[in-house]
Amino acid sequence: MKADLVVNRENIISEVDPRLYGSFIEHLGRAVYSGIYEPGHETANEDGFRQDVIDLVNELNVPLVRYPGGNFVSGFNWEDSIGPKEDRPTRLDLAWRTVETNEVGLHEFMNWAQQADTEVNMAVNLGTRGVDAARNLLEYSNHPGGTYWSDLRKENGAEEPFGIKTWCLGNEMDGPWQIGAKTADEYGRLATETAKAMKLVDDSIELVLCGSSSSKMPTFGEWEYTVLDHAYDYVDYLSLHMYWGNQEEDLENYLAKSIEMDEFIKGVVAICDAVKAKNGSDKTINLSFDEWNVWYHSNKADDEMEPWQIAPPLLEDIYNFEDALLVGCLLITLLKNADRVKIACLAQLVNVIAPIMTIENGEAWKQPIFYPFMQVSNYGRGNVLTPSVESETYASKDFSEVPYVETIAVHNEEADEVVVFAVNRSKEESVNFTTTLNGFTLESIVESTELAGYDIKLTNEQDHDGIKLADNNDFEINGNELVGELKPLSWNTIRISLK
Numbered sequence: 001m002k003a004d005l006v007v008n009r010e011n012i013i014s015e016v017d018p019r020l021y022g023s024f025i026e027h028l029g030r031a032v033y034s035g036i037y038e039p040g041h042e043t044a045n046e047d048g049f050r051q052d053v054i055d056l057v058n059e060l061n062v063p064l065v066r067y068p069g070g071n072f073v074s075g076f077n078w079e080d081s082i083g084p085k086e087d088r089p090t091r092l093d094l095a096w097r098t099v100e101t102n103e104v105g106l107h108e109f110m111n112w113a114q115q116a117d118t119e120v121n122m123a124v125n126l127g128t129r130g131v132d133a134a135r136n137l138l139e140y141s142n143h144p145g146g147t148y149w150s151d152l153r154k155e156n157g158a159e160e161p162f163g164i165k166t167w168c169l170g171n172e173m174d175g176p177w178q179i180g181a182k183t184a185d186e187y188g189r190l191a192t193e194t195a196k197a198m199k200l201v202d203d204s205i206e207l208v209l210c211g212s213s214s215s216k217m218p219t220f221g222e223w224e225y226t227v228l229d230h231a232y233d234y235v236d237y238l239s240l241h242m243y244w245g246n247q248e249e250d251l252e253n254y255l256a257k258s259i260e261m262d263e264f265i266k267g268v269v270a271i272c273d274a275v276k277a278k279n280g281s282d283k284t285i286n287l288s289f290d291e292w293n294v295w296y297h298s299n300k301a302d303d304e305m306e307p308w309q310i311a312p313p314l315l316e317d318i319y320n321f322e323d324a325l326l327v328g329c330l331l332i333t334l335l336k337n338a339d340r341v342k343i344a345c346l347a348q349l350v351n352v353i354a355p356i357m358t359i360e361n362g363e364a365w366k367q368p369i370f371y372p373f374m375q376v377s378n379y380g381r382g383n384v385l386t387p388s389v390e391s392e393t394y395a396s397k398d399f400s401e402v403p404y405v406e407t408i409a410v411h412n413e414e415a416d417e418v419v420v421f422a423v424n425r426s427k428e429e430s431v432n433f434t435t436t437l438n439g440f441t442l443e444s445i446v447e448s449t450e451l452a453g454y455d456i457k458l459t460n461e462q463d464h465d466g467i468k469l470a471d472n473n474d475f476e477i478n479g480n481e482l483v484g485e486l487k488p489l490s491w492n493t494i495r496i497s498l499k
C-alpha cells in the first residue's frame with residue numbers, strides 16, 4: 001500500500017499551545033498516595049515525593065497538570081488541605097467512595113508541581129460549593145498579601161503567591177454521577193457568577209467552563225449552547241471530556257475512534273461560534289480537552305472494590321499495544337485541531353488511567369501509551385502544518401471512511417526541524433509512505449523510531465520494557481521528500497533537521 005503526506009511551510013494550522021500536552025492528577029486511587037507521594041520510598045525526596053516518578057514526568061515534558069479532580073473536586077473543601085497536617089480532617093470522598101486524609105494538600109501539590117517543572121490547572125468545587133469558596137481559594141493562591149486569605153497562605157509557609165493561571169469552573173457538572181450535578185441553566189448561572197467574582201480577584205487568570213462529560217451525553221450540544229450563552233463574556237475555554245475503549249474487541253473500529261474525537265471537537269467549535277455569532281461577540285472561545293484517554297480495562301475490578309479505603313488501586317488500566325496506537329491517533333487528532341484546542345489533559349498521569357505506573361516500595365514503569373505521548377509532547381512543538389493526505393481507506397462498524405494512515409507534521413523553528421508522526425492502522429500491510437515538505441531544505445534524519453511488531457494485547461505489566469521504541473532505519477531523504485516504510489500496526493516518529 002502507498003500513502004502520501006504533502007505539507008507547505010507557509011500553510012499552518014496553528015502554533016501549538018504547549019498546554020496541549022497537559023495531564024491530570026486527581027485525588028483518586030493511587031495517583032497521589034504511592035503515586036507521586038510515598039515518603040518511605042527509596043527514591044523519595046525530603047518532601048516525600050518519589051523522584052523516580054518526577055523523572056518520568058520530566059521525560060513526558062508535561063507543561064500543565066489539572067488538579068485535584070475530576071469528580072473528587074465536587075465534594076472537596078479546599079480549606080481541609082491547608083495548615084498543619086496533623087490538624088487536617090480525614091473525610092469521606094463520595095465521588096470514589098474512599099477516604100481522603102488530606103496529607104497531601106494544596107501547598108504540597110504546588111511544591112510537587114514546581115519540582116516536576118509543570119504548572120497547575122486548578123479546579124474549583126461547583127458541586128457542593130460555589131462563588132465564595134472559589135474566590136477565597138483564588139485569593140489564597142494568587143493575592144500577594146495583606147488580606148485574610150493571602151496572609152494565611154504566608155502563615156502556612158508560602159510567602160510568594162502561587163500564581164495559578166488556568167482554572168476550571170467545576171467538573172462534569174452535567175453528569176448524574178457528579179456530586180451536586182446541575183441543569184445547564186443552573187450551572188450556567190453559577191459558573192457566570194463564580195467567573196465574575198474570580199476575575200474581580202485576579203483578572204489575569206483564564207477560566208475553563210464545563211462542557212458535556214462526553215459527546216454521548218443526552219444533553220450534548222444543548223448543554224454547550226446554554227452554558228456558553230450564560231457565561232460567554234466571563235470565560236475563556238469550554239471543556240471536552242472523552243474516553244475510549246475496545247470493549248467490542250474490534251481492532252479496525254477501535255483504531256478509527258480518533259475520528260470520533262475529531263467530530264466531537266468540530267461540533268463543539270461550531271457551537272462556540274454559534275453562540276459568538278448570536279451574541280455579536282468578537283471574542284472567540286477556544287477548547288480545553290481536559291480529559292482524554294483510553295479507559296475501560298479496569299472497570300470490572302473497580303466495581304468490585306471495597307469502599308472507604310485510603311488510596312485503593314482504582315482505575316488502574318493496564319494498557320496494551322493497540323491502546324498505544326489509538327493514543328497516537330488521538331494525539332495526531334489534537335494536533336490537527338490545534339487552532340482551537342489550546343489545552344488538553346491526558347487523563348491521568350500516575351497509576352490512575354495513566355502512562356506512568358508505580359509499585360509501592362518498588363519500581364515506576366512506563367505503559368505503552370507513554371511513548372507516543374512522550375514523543376509528541378517533546379517534538380510536536382511549533383507550527384502544525386496543514387496536512388494533505390492521500391491514503392487508502394477502510395470501513396469499520398461505526399466509521400465509513402477510515403484512512404489507513406493517520407499523520408501530521410510539525411515545524412519546530414526553534415529546533416530547526418520538522419517532525420512527522422504517523423500511525424499505520426493496517427493489520428496486514430506495510431505502507432510506502434512519502435512526505436513532501438514544500439518550502440523546506442532538508443538536511444538529515446535526526447531520529448526515526450517506531451513502535452511496531454508487537455502482539456496487540458501485549459502490555460508492559462510483566463516485562464516493563466516489553467514494548468518500547470525501536471530505531472527504524474528505513475527512512476531516507478530524497479530532495480524535499482522523506483520516504484520510507486510504515487510497518488503494519490505501527491506508531492512512527494521521524495525528526496528531520498533543516499538547512
Ligand code: AHR
Pocket residue numbers: 026069070071072171172291347348
Ligand atoms: O478521570 C477519571 C474521571 O473521569 C474524572 O474524575 C471525571 O471527571 C471523569 O468522569
